[in-house]
Amino acid sequence: MxxxxxxxxxxxxxxxxxxxxxxxxxxxxxxxxxxxPTATEFIQEICKKFPIQVKNIDPEKDKYNYGKYMSALDKSERRELLKPHIIDNKKIxxxxxxxxxxxxxxxxxxxxxxxxxxxxxxxxxxxxxxxxxxxxxxxxxxxxxxxxxxxxxxxxxxxxxxxxxxxxxxxxxxxxxxxxxxxxxxxxxxxxxxxxxxxxxxxxxxxxxxxxxxxxxxxxxxxxxxxxxxxxxxxxxxxxxxxxxxxxxxxxxxxxxxxxxxxLEYFPPELFSNPYRFLDQQLENIQPYPLGDGLDILENLTGYLKEQAEKPLNKSLYTAVIHKYPNKESTKGLTEKAINDIMWAYDQQAHYLKSQDKFEESHKVYDQALAISARHYGCLHNYALSLATYANIKSDQTLFEKAFDLNEQAFKLQPSNADNLGNYALALSNLARINQDELLFEKAFEQFQMTLKILPNHAGYLNNYGVVLADLAKLKNDENLFNNAFEQYQSALKIQPNHTYNLACYYSIKNNKELCKENLLHAVDHNTLPSSEHLNEDKDLDNVRTEQWFIDLLERLKEKEQKDEAA
Incomplete structure (x- = not known):
């Protein structure tokens, strides 16, 4: 059993x-x-360091016989073998x-x-x-x-x-x-x-x-x-x-x-869950500072630790919060605010993992969080955003669909939240681009339009809407869509006049190389170009890719990036 x-x-x-x-x-x-090292690893090290001492041991018959290999060494040699791993090694x-x-x-x-x-x-x-x-x-x-x-x-x-x-x-x-x-x-x-x-x-x-x-x-x-x-x-x-x-x-x-x-609810230890209180308790064992010189380092430190120990730890030690509240059962009896703080800790940990490109680990944290509270807007929205990013990297329709579902759930909670609508629109447009799906493009347009009703002067969403309109215009060879895209770029330029990259892409698609060049150079002068890697991969610029001025521009951009990185 x-x-x-x-x-x-x-x-x-x-x-x-x-x-x-x-x-x-x-x-x-x-x-x-x-x-x-394990016993087997010690045997391997003995064979490497002390080949003469073990020459009479049968390497096949006794390959797991740790005791026999150790008996071939004198006590000084054994200490030499063990010292780096047992005495010098301070890892826990x-x-x-x-x-x-x-x-x-x-x-x-x-x-x-x-x-x-x-x-x-x-x-x-x-x-x-x-x-x-x-x-x-x-x-x-x-x-x-x-x-x-x-x-x-x-x-x-x-x-x-x-x-x-x-x-x-x-x-x-x-x-x-x-x-x-x-x-x-x-x-x-x-x-x-x-x-x-x-x-x-x-x-x-x-x-x-x-x-x-x-x-x-x-x-x-x-x-x-x-x-x-x-x-x-x-x-x-x-x-x-x-x-x-x-x-x-x-x-x-x-x-x-x-x-x-x-x-057994004895993990994590208090050192990790509240280091301030832990250290303060350890210092209680120290006798009072003996000199009357006005420099009581013990009292000063314990006072600081007591003050810090009272602050809500979910603002920094969020992994400790997650360990303490791993499921819905563990949050029973807590106030709504306390549960929101716990959800915030989950969101921060998931965000950190995403920043390390550990998307799958991040998504497990979000799944655990939503099992505690399925109606937490922040986790729903940020999880959808992370899923959409990963879905685009992996070109995975299932991940996109899960992101869409989370966007819909977030929308029900906050229907006027432009960030959720805008991110939903971007995710739809990315999948539409991958699948070359007109219906998904149309659905993305609807989301962008809803977003821009709430934030009509948001240059980022105007530009993104224009890019997606241009993508479908290319697919359908539709002049009306191209014109609509141009209108979005023009509206964005009124707000951010130096962000001319998307307009340059538009002119490249329309094979107007001079205006493409003019707008790209304007973006260079005002430091609003995307990375050289982006320019290399952006198919919108294919019509100017062999132009000498574009090749020179790309080289200058790469040199600048290398200098910035070295600095």
């Missing part, structure tokens, strides 16, 4: 209520995203931040780790939690009853310790001394294994021997199901005790632990 992350969260909650919080066993898989990954959250929340009593790194203790300290640290490579494991929880127990030593147990012989000898401690642990609390395969040391046989089904044991791994596990003893153990031992597959430690902490 397997469990979902939501069910594991419920089990952790029950265990805490029963005053028997879980014990977590962590292996290398919890540190991978902090750039700590999210699996350990989530573990620290769960420890802080009382859902994990103790973490027993097979890793040498100090990532978990650093993650705990970062969040203001300072668990007891024990190194069982040098400590007396028979004194386990003196452990002060919450705690982190390094079963095979620490990177900064005097002893690190690496080889099969070392872990076997040490494991024999851990028997009572492991038996007590498994028989006192439920346990969860994560990032540990059971393959790289001699610990697993002890686990198998000492587990007596007093408490539940959950084993997580990357393989989809038990039958795909490569370590036969682990597979047999989990199947033998399948009423109380459970395998959860397809697990990435960072993803799983973050989701688990979120389900």
């Amino acid at each position: 397997s469990f979902t992350v939501q069910e594991v969260a419920q089990l952790l909650k029950q265990a805490k209520e029963n005053e028997k919080p879980y014990v977590f066993f962590t292996g290398a898989g919890c540190s991978v995203r902090a750039d700590v 990954n999210w699996a350990h931040i989530a573990l620290a959250c769960l420890m802080q929340g009382g859902y994990i009593q103790r973490v027993l780790t097979f890793n040498f790194d100090s990532i978990l203790s650093r993650a705990c300290n970062l969040l203001g939690l300072h668990p007891s640290i024990y190194d069982f490579a040098t400590a007396n494991p028979h004194l386990y009853h003196l452990i002060n929880d919450p705690s982190i127990v390094h079963l095979h030593g620490q990177g900064t310790g005097f002893v690190q147990l690496n080889t099969q012989e070392e872990t076997l000898k040490h494991t024999e001394q851990l028997g009572d401690f492991i038996a007590s642990t498994l028989n006192s609390n439920p346990s969860l294994f994560i990032g540990y395969s059971g393959n790289a040391d001699e610990f697993f046989p002890l686990l198998e021997k000492k587990y007596s089904e007093q408490h539940r044991l959950i084993w997580t791994g990357r393989k989809e199901n038990i039958d795909l596990l490569e370590v036969e003893p682990v597979k047999g153990f989990l199947k033998k005790n399948n009423n109380l031992t459970h395998y959860i597959g397809s697990i990435d430690a960072d993803d799983f632990l973050i989701q688990l902490a979120k389900e």
Whole structure:
């Protein structure tokens, strides 16, 4: 029987209520995203750095035998191998931040780790939690009853310790001394294994021997199901005790632990959700500044932090807001204003992702937002705009249609909002251009006309309307449409007389090269030309593309752009 992350969260909650919080066993898989190599990666590095030392090891038969490769190195060589990855590496990954959250929340009593790194203790300290640290490579494991929880127990030593147990012989000898401690642990609390395969040391046989089904044991791994596990003893153990031992597959430690902490409402930690209040609370542990010199740096800082902590964080830390309010259920009981603030945070995060060209991630954020409030104009309008942009890039009709639907929903909420109408018109015209669809062109015209009734002197919409009229005029070879386009350009020029690019395009289409040149050069003189890339791709200028003056203009524009970029 397997469990979902939501069910594991419920089990952790029950265990805490029963005053028997879980014990977590962590292996290398919890540190991978902090750039700590796996056992296999360490083997590869050993072969590269110490080829003479390992020349007698069979590279095929023992290609996964981490202990054997480590036993070929002396202790100094092992420290040389581990130091850059374990001691010098200061990175903290999210699996350990989530573990620290769960420890802080009382859902994990103790973490027993097979890793040498100090990532978990650093993650705990970062969040203001300072668990007891024990190194069982040098400590007396028979004194386990003196452990002060919450705690982190390094079963095979620490990177900064005097002893690190690496080889099969070392872990076997040490494991024999851990028997009572492991038996007590498994028989006192439920346990969860994560990032540990059971393959790289001699610990697993002890686990198998000492587990007596007093408490539940959950084993997580990357393989989809038990039958795909490569370590036969682990597979047999989990199947033998399948009423109380459970395998959860397809697990990435960072993803799983973050989701688990979120389900238990202990993520994100306060450091990320309200750093001002967090730091202020940490500073409460510092004794008052002792000198009467009028420079009380502690009081000055805490006063500032208290003031900042009271400000609404949705204006800056919007991802923290999203984590706190991930669905409609989480916003129950909030005022309309509070929900609007939450929606604003979603909109800001989605906008940021769009600015990074992460359109699909942005759209997932908007979908999540609209599941909370489907009638939020800002999210509807901005989501439609983003979808239309991405649809144009991908030439995807389905995305265009979804954007149109959002525009229609936004229109029902604010029928006089010209921005929504204008953006809807642009999206329609882009799809019309792709499909060469007269009906879509006509529908775009209707939207532009509605927009210009509200904002008759908006040069941007006048120009855009003119461009779309000219597009259909080309398609139909319709002089009336060309004349109508010209009228829109003329109206726009009354408002922005130096924005002559669209008029230049019009004259190019009409094969009036002299007037095209005149208007392009006017735009150059007043710095209102689009980019050289745009000019290269704009088919409206095809009639002048081979003219020497146009070639020279394009070269000058490219040189200017390069200088501006270098500056």
